[in-house]
Amino acid sequence: MPIKKLSTKSQFLPMTGAEMAARGWEELDVLIISGDAYIDHPSFGPAVIGRVLEGDGWRVGIIAQPDWTDPQSLTVMGRPRLFCGITAGNLDSMLSNYTAARRKRREDAYSEGGETNRRPNLATIVYAQLARRSFPKLPLIIGGIEASLRRVVHYDYWQDKLRPSILQDARADLLVYGMGERAIREIARRTEKEESLEGIAGTARLLGARESESGNFVNCVILPSLDECRADKGALIRLTKLVEREQNPFCGKPLVQFHGERALYIEPPAEQLNSEELDRVYELPFNRIPHPSYRSPIPAFSMIRDSVTVVRGCGGGCSFCGLGLHQGRFLSSRSEDSIEREVRRMTKSSNFKGTVSDLGGPTANLYGCRNGIRENCRKCRRASCLFPNLCPHLDIDAEAAVRMMRRIRALEKVKHVFIQSGIRMDVALRMPEYIRELARHHTSGHLKVAPEHLHPIVLRRMRKPGPECFERFRKLFEKESREAGREQYLVPYFLTNFPGSTPGEMKIVEDFVRRERWKLRQVQDFIPLPMTPAAAMYYSGLDYETETPMHVVRGLAERRGQMRQLRPETHGTHKRKQGAGLVRKKQKEKLDF
Incomplete structure (x- = not known):
């Protein structure tokens, strides 16, 4: 079904009753609740989903960063007719709120003025529970990257514990994982006709106890249950491998994971959009700027404007x-x-x-x-x-x-x-x-590259190419920069405290930085993101491929040790003569503590 093109001049999706009235609307079909400020730009998921639905003719409104202590904050445009879509925003809300050291961040890039405390922890759950109180019996659909990466049992680094599928705590009717354009259009069509939401690719449902008991799961892949994962840390490795194996939309099987007596049923992924479909999405009438109600800059917008x-x-x-x-x-x-x-x-x-x-x-x-x-x-x-x-x-x-x-x-x-x-x-x-x-x-003086590490075993666990790849790329970039007569800076990113990376493995990176007299612009400290293989390794203490024990750095004091190995004051500075190839600029390191 092709997306319709609007003939009228682009307007922002309404955020208030007055903006609805300006469009001549008395009610919404779909309400989107977002943990980010509303920026009408195709780099932001809520704007994309809203424009896709609008392009199909639905009346869509957005409530951005509502007061999560007040159910009335969701009712400023009334009760939507079809469903309420909920997302934490462009990042997992815990990642938005906390650093690798589990400390509150000083800035939220997706909020007006970079102000913090504009979104709750585990925002998808909080917003969904708030919407349930505000709109009883209205279908609730959760999506976005937080819902995607928490769709099965997962390890939450900031709480340092296993959590069930986000569906269980959010008590939503459906979870959309992945980019969502295909699924959300089908959801709108079915809710309009009051049809079942079963069988939509790229979605997950938490079945009732009776349906779970009588369900036919013969053609499904059964994942380790919530109880099994809590009893055996290694079960999270096996769970993650099974999820990864079924991510191909052309051959992936449905996944089933029991949470007590209830089964989480995950449909195979949706197919990716082809080039023509992608063109249509990105050419929808985005204004490419924040909603005019904002008075202060939104840091994330300045980065992608x-x-x-x-x-x-x-x-x-x-x-x-x-x-x-x-x-x-x-x-x-x-x-x-x-x-x-x-x-x-x-x-x-x-x-x-x-x-x-x-x-x-x-x-x-x-x-x-x-x-x-x-x-x-x-x-x-x-x-x-x-x-x-x-x-x-x-x-x-x-x-x-x-x-x-x-x-x-x-x-x-x-x-x-x-x-x-x-x-x-x-x-x-x-x-x-x-x-x-x-x-x-096409290099603005600095080219960011991410070798991440230089130890071959750590790189294998990261699924990154060996250290020789970085060296070959560096030499070729030097050569081309030299022949172009351009003074350019390569900005490498290294990752500390990755599972299996001890001070001994990190010393290879330290020696390289010291030998090259390189002052790093930023050192990234590893954060285990939910549902990733690295998070499974961090939680279990096992190598992902061999499932053999390995050392994992956990405590803040130990984690700081690897960060200090790459601190710039421990190394000299060096700048090659202009035209001699790659040049390293003296830069201030940003430590993400």
């Missing part, structure tokens, strides 16, 4: 990252025409200064690459297309990204086009022309 998403999905399967579990492993790239149209609209804004800050997505240089199109891919149960080596069925298009970047930077009023999203270095080494283009035209 002039960025353009060009690719979705991630085939990397890094064990510490939730993107693959949320966006999916298969890639979708937008057409060059669609990207150009979006940039042309950006250039018409009075706020546009001539710089496109990013053409990216989870991994910028996977634009134009394809997987999931061959029969082998449709049967594949690997968690990664890139590890332990690049899959031969991954079609790497070395020209698509280069052609697209050249086309965008040639546009009138565009002075600079930069790449700020992650670069997958092992793929980039298969695309020397891309590295050349990147070094000569």
